[in-house]
Amino acid sequence: MFEALREIISDHIKYWKQVFRLAKSDMKKGHTGSTLGWAWEFASPAVRIAVYVFAFSIGLRQNQPIGEFSYFYWLLSGIIVWFFAQKTYVGGAGCIKKYKFLVTKIKFPVSLIPTFTSLAQLLVHLIIVGIIMVIFVIGGHFPTVYWLQLPVYILVNFLFACSWGLFAGVLSTMSKDFQELIRSTSMAIFWLSGIFFSFEQMPMWVQIILNLNPVAVVVRGYRNSLITDQWFFNDPWLLECLAVYIVITLVAVKLYKKLGKELPDVL
Amino acid sequence: MINDNIAIQVKNVTKVYKLFKKDSERLKYKMFHSKKVKFTEKRALDNVSFDIHKGEAVALLGKNGAGKSTLLKMITGVAYPTFGTVRVNGNVSALLELTTGFDPEITGRENIYLKGGILGIDDAKIKELEPEIVEFAELGDYIDQPVKKYSSGMKARLGFAVNINLKPDVLIVDEALSVGDKVFRMKCKDKIASMIEKGVTFLFVTHSQSEAILFCKRGIVMRNGHMVFDGPIKEAAKYYQNMTTGKPAIISKEVTSYE
Numbered sequence: 001m002f003e004a005l006r007e008i009i010s011d012h013i014k015y016w017k018q019v020f021r022l023a024k025s026d027m028k029k030g031h032t033g034s035t036l037g038w039a040w041e042f043a044s045p046a047v048r049i050a051v052y053v054f055a056f057s058i059g060l061r062q063n064q065p066i067g068e069f070s071y072f073y074w075l076l077s078g079i080i081v082w083f084f085a086q087k088t089y090v091g092g093a094g095c096i097k098k099y100k101f102l103v104t105k106i107k108f109p110v111s112l113i114p115t116f117t118s119l120a121q122l123l124v125h126l127i128i129v130g131i132i133m134v135i136f137v138i139g140g141h142f143p144t145v146y147w148l149q150l151p152v153y154i155l156v157n158f159l160f161a162c163s164w165g166l167f168a169g170v171l172s173t174m175s176k177d178f179q180e181l182i183r184s185t186s187m188a189i190f191w192l193s194g195i196f197f198s199f200e201q202m203p204m205w206v207q208i209i210l211n212l213n214p215v216a217v218v219v220r221g222y223r224n225s226l227i228t229d230q231w232f233f234n235d236p237w238l239l240e241c242l243a244v245y246i247v248i249t250l251v252a253v254k255l256y257k258k259l260g261k262e263l264p265d266v267l
Numbered sequence: 268m269i270n271d272n273i274a275i276q277v278k279n280v281t282k283v284y285k286l287f288k289k290d291s292e293r294l295k296y297k298m299f300h301s302k303k304v305k306f307t308e309k310r311a312l313d314n315v316s317f318d319i320h321k322g323e324a325v326a327l328l329g330k331n332g333a334g335k336s337t338l339l340k341m342i343t344g345v346a347y348p349t350f351g352t353v354r355v356n357g358n359v360s361a362l363l364e365l366t367t368g369f370d371p372e373i374t375g376r377e378n379i380y381l382k383g384g385i386l387g388i389d390d391a392k393i394k395e396l397e398p399e400i401v402e403f404a405e406l407g408d409y410i411d412q413p414v415k416k417y418s419s420g421m422k423a424r425l426g427f428a429v430n431i432n433l434k435p436d437v438l439i440v441d442e443a444l445s446v447g448d449k450v451f452r453m454k455c456k457d458k459i460a461s462m463i464e465k466g467v468t469f470l471f472v473t474h475s476q477s478e479a480i481l482f483c484k485r486g487i488v489m490r491n492g493h494m495v496f497d498g499p500i501k502e503a504a505k506y507y508q509n510m511t512t513g514k515p516a517i518i519s520k521e522v523t524s525y526e
Contacts, residue, residue: 021384029372105368106385107344107359174294258297261347264340265284266293 001250004257008166011109019112023119041124042131045083052079056196066198069227073141077226078195078219080132084125084157085215088118089189092165093172093182100267110260114165122158129154136226146229153221153232160214160245167252170259173266194219208240217241273356274437274468275319275342280351282312282337282492311337313492314351321356321436324469326479326500328507329489335472338489339363339441342470357436357468358386362426371415375406375425378414382429396432403458404428405451424451431458437468456481476504 012019057071066074095117102108129150137143172179193215199207210216217237224230232238287293287306296304312334319325327335340346341353343361369378379400383393401410404425409417417425430438438459459482463469473479479486479500486503488496488510496506 018385018387021381025370025373025377025381028377029370099370101368101370102385104345105343105361105363106382108385171294174297175290177291255298259294262293262297264346266290 001253001257005253008109008111008253008256011111012115015109015112018108019116019119022112022116023123026117026120027123042128045080045128048083049076049079052196073136073139073227074223075196076132076135077223080125080128081157081215081219081222082190082193082195083128084121084161085193085218086186086190087121087124088161088165089168089215090183090186091117091121092161093168093179095165096169096173096263097179097267104264104267110170110263111166111256114169115162118158118161118165121161122154125154133226141227144229146225146231149225149232150222153218153225156221156245157218160218160248163245163249163252166256167248170252170255170263173263174259189213189215192216207237211237211240212244214241214244271356272320273318274321274323275356275470276352276354277318277338277342278316278352278354280312280315280338280341280348280353281310282334282341282346283349284309284311310492312348315489315492315494316351317487317494317497319468319470321468322463322466323485324463324483325471325485325487326483326503327470327472327487327489328474328476328479328503330511332491333489334492335489336363336441339439339470339472342437343439355437359437359439360386360430360433360435361439361441362423362430363439363441369414369422369426372413374413375404375410375417376401378425379429383433386433388433400428400432403432403454420448427455431462435467437470438462439470441472442474476507480504 053072053075057075061071065071092114095114096103096110098117099113102113103110133143133147168178168182172182192210193213194210199210199216202210217235217240220235220237221232224232224235285293285296285306285308287296287304292304292306295301296306315334315338327338329335337346339361340363341348342355343359343363344355345363368382369375370381373381376397379397380390380393383396384390404410404421404427406417406421406425409421410425414422414425427440440459456478459469463482469482471479471483483500486496486498486500486507487494488503488507490510495510496503
């Protein structure tokens, strides 16, 4: 187990240049041929944010604030997590299949595939976070000391995406059912991650279950940093989330160790 | 460690493919060692051993399903032996099943950089090599089109151009010469001949005995996953000739289903 983990880490150190180069090419390739190219990466989140703001903030809530905070900013601070989460949740499950040629034609450590696909998404995510920060400042929400937590949450979010990608990528290469499962549960993860509502008034057992979803904790973390001014150690579910993260990482390493050498034969 | 003079060492290599009815059964077997799962075993390679010295040019001969491609994949490092070891000294450039591992979504030119980058060559160096590669591939305007739009001949040409110009220590070519037209083939032959002269280790799979004899001094004949002959190329070609035409070779159904 630890040997496999060490192998994965040393491969990352050895191939870090290649990881960046592949991330760059992964980012570019989604939009080659379209006139607007890169702009689509931001157009789609923008449209979705506009629709959600209209439906929830204006349609359902008639612009009522949530506690002392404006619902618009409250929603915004949570939903930015989703675009990254969705791309890495579903995309992570397909990443190894997508880069089949790296598995079957070139000698290349498979464990790097989820890392560079997540890295490509991270760069897009950082730009979106930047845009949202500008919107916050324009709206009068100036940076506070709590914003300093954001880079940490972003980093944890990214690391989780890498582990998840390895776990789900290997599994869905071995089993088509798993990939379908991921695709069909993506909606559930979205609606139950607390982007639109707060868990606080719910019964304890519901909260325990909902907080198993790492996206939920990250959404709250972004929100605590940007708007509700809370420190991360005040989040009661942090340990639970960390446990989920560690379990998924360990299972991913185990799967990689057991199935890694089978992958070229299956693809 | 292996001797410095040896480029490729294949030692007691056996490759068994387990064929399952469903993917989920493979998963169950692998993860839980479930004994209920049924599968059939296919032996693609059976206890194969040989050493190839640096600078040697070796032809692999054998019918479809003899295990040649499986062997090349293991030497390239994209498949792993079930038993035994494969060791390679130096970096390998391989043309497996005509393509060399291109990303189909990006252009040929971008793929040159990507492939070079994966091999650890920096951009400045690739920039130097780029004109030569582009010229060699003869793709014209297609060099800036996504690789998925290429015909198989174009892919092979680009693959060939990239692989030989990135200056590998070991060059592996799996039947790639058979797709190009005559002019291109001639060009490749010249290039390979000059690379062999410069000391590249060359491993070649072909069905054309004249090509094998042209490049290689040594021939290995494979049959049903076994190595049945290893020696001077002319004798190997003769052996292979006898095997295919003389006495009818017995090929069990098992082995033919691999490739």
